[in-house]
Amino acid sequence: MKLEIGKRYNIHSYKHDSKIHRSWDEAVLLEKHENYLIFGNNRTKVTESDGRTWRTKEPAILYFFKDKWYNIIGQCKKDGIYYYCNIASPAIMEEDTIKYIDYDLDLRVFPDGSFKVLDRGEYKYHKELMGYSEKLDKVLKEQLSELIELVRNKELCFDHSVVEKYHEKYNNVKFSKQ
Numbered sequence: 001m002k003l004e005i006g007k008r009y010n011i012h013s014y015k016h017d018s019k020i021h022r023s024w025d026e027a028v029l030l031e032k033h034e035n036y037l038i039f040g041n042n043r044t045k046v047t048e049s050d051g052r053t054w055r056t057k058e059p060a061i062l063y064f065f066k067d068k069w070y071n072i073i074g075q076c077k078k079d080g081i082y083y084y085c086n087i088a089s090p091a092i093m094e095e096d097t098i099k100y101i102d103y104d105l106d107l108r109v110f111p112d113g114s115f116k117v118l119d120r121g122e123y124k125y126h127k128e129l130m131g132y133s134e135k136l137d138k139v140l141k142e143q144l145s146e147l148i149e150l151v152r153n154k155e156l157c158f159d160h161s162v163v164e165k166y167h168e169k170y171n172n173v174k175f176s177k178q
């Protein structure tokens with residue numbers, strides 16, 4: 001599949017049991033790398049598994065990896081850049097859709113670099129309910145530790161200037177298409 005810079009794609013998040021969890025109707029491809037893709041969106045319509053819809057509140061830069069068990073969303077808010085990191089399967093592209101399995105554990109990173117691990121209870125519940133293997137459990141926890149190290153070292157997109165650069169690129173691509 002040929003991916004095009006500036007093209008709009010969809011995002012589908014699933015649970016381990018293959019059921020759709022959530023979908024987003026816009027992710028504009030900004031850059032392609034060998035092992036990851038960078039997208040941008042703003043005020044994107046989100047549809048929950050029960051049919052409810054809502055819109056994101058701010059511009060976001062999204063990183064989807066082909067070989068990592070997480071994805072990263074840099075949220076450009078008025079008071080700084082926040083990050084929402086999903087522990088998730090490596091992303092795949094099918095037709096015009098980015099797809100991954102969400103494994104509940106999340107890492108919330110604040111503008112000052114502090115962070116908090118979220119949804120441990122939900123992870124434990126789904127691990128038992130859906131029968132995550134011990135091998136999968138180990139991989140997911142290792143990937144959470146890797147993410148925390150990236151945050152501490154301000155690597156990849158955890159350097160705010162990187163997200164700001166892609167936010168500007170998103171605006172340029174978005175407005176050049178209009």
